Amino acid sequence: DAGVTQSPTHLIKTRGQQVTLRCSPKSGHDTVSWYQQALGQGPQFIFQYYEEEERQRGNFPDRFSGHQFPNYSSELNVNALLLGDSALYLCASGRSGNQPQHFGDGTRLSIL
Amino acid sequence: KQEVTQIPAALSVPEGENLVLNCSFTDSAIYNLQWFRQDPGKGLTSLLLIQSSQREQTSGRLNASLDKSSGRSTLYIAASQPGDSATYLCAVNEGNKLVFGAGTILRVKS
Numbered sequence: 001d002a003g004v005t006q007s008p009t010h011l012i013k014t015r016g017q018q019v020t021l022r023c024s025p026k027s028g029h030d031t032v033s034w035y036q037q038a039l040g041q042g043p044q045f046i047f048q049y050y051e052e053e054e055r056q057r058g059n060f061p062d063r064f065s066g067h068q069f070p071n072y073s074s075e076l077n078v079n080a081l082l083l084g085d086s087a088l089y090l091c092a093s094g095r096s097g098n099q100p101q102h103f104g105d106g107t108r109l110s111i112l
Numbered sequence: 113k114q115e116v117t118q119i120p121a122a123l124s125v126p127e128g129e130n131l132v133l134n135c136s137f138t139d140s141a142i143y144n145l146q147w148f149r150q151d152p153g154k155g156l157t158s159l160l161l162i163q164s165s166q167r168e169q170t171s172g173r174l175n176a177s178l179d180k181s182s183g184r185s186t187l188y189i190a191a192s193q194p195g196d197s198a199t200y201l202c203a204v205n206e207g208n209k210l211v212f213g214a215g216t217i218l219r220v221k222s
Binding site: 004006031033035040041042043044045048050055056058088090092100101102103104105106108 | 116144146148153154155156157158161201203205207208209210211212213214215
């Protein structure tokens with residue numbers, strides 16, 4: 001049984017570019033959440049998707065957007081990249097109803 | 113706004129010692145609390161989850177306690193091993209999101 005899988009594992013972009021990160025949830029899970037983890041800090045909640053809708057959003061600008069597909073997989077899109085967007089982006093999946101969250105290994109995004 | 117604080121920020125102990133990591137949170141309206149382990153450059157591995165109605169959970173050498181009224185949780189690691197070296201994060205579940213502390217970096221010396 002595969003866990004949460006994220007792609008790509010590493011990505012290098014330049015300022016102003018756009019990026020798409022992908023996440024496949026653990027089998028049986030229907031919610032997908034995205035977190036940003038800067039170096040030396042705890043993860044910060046970006047948003048959660050459930051039934052293909054954004055259910056809740058953290059304190060992130062509109063440059064951060066997402067999508068959930070009918071098979072529950074999800075994408076995180078970031079436009080107009082800034083140097084400060086360099087971070088580890090983590091995807092977490094779970095069953096709706098405050099069940100334990102399971103995390104993927106993340107995508108390391110570096111902005112030059 | 114929920115704030116989660118972890119103390120100490122870093123800890124270095126000799127192999128075999130028992131140790132306690134602390135986590136405090138400001139808003140007691142939580143659904144549950146999770147402890148995670150993170151190895152360098154990797155994702156998060158869930159260690160223990162305590163529901164808001166529970167007082168503690170145990171898994172092997174790990175024991176986590178929760179005092180919701182005082183906004184505190186502790187993670188107790190017995191007989192520490194070099195393989196326990198990692199960053200330990202606690203997170204409170206506020207419904208659809210987890211709020212994390214900054215973590216405790218643990219180093220167990222052989």
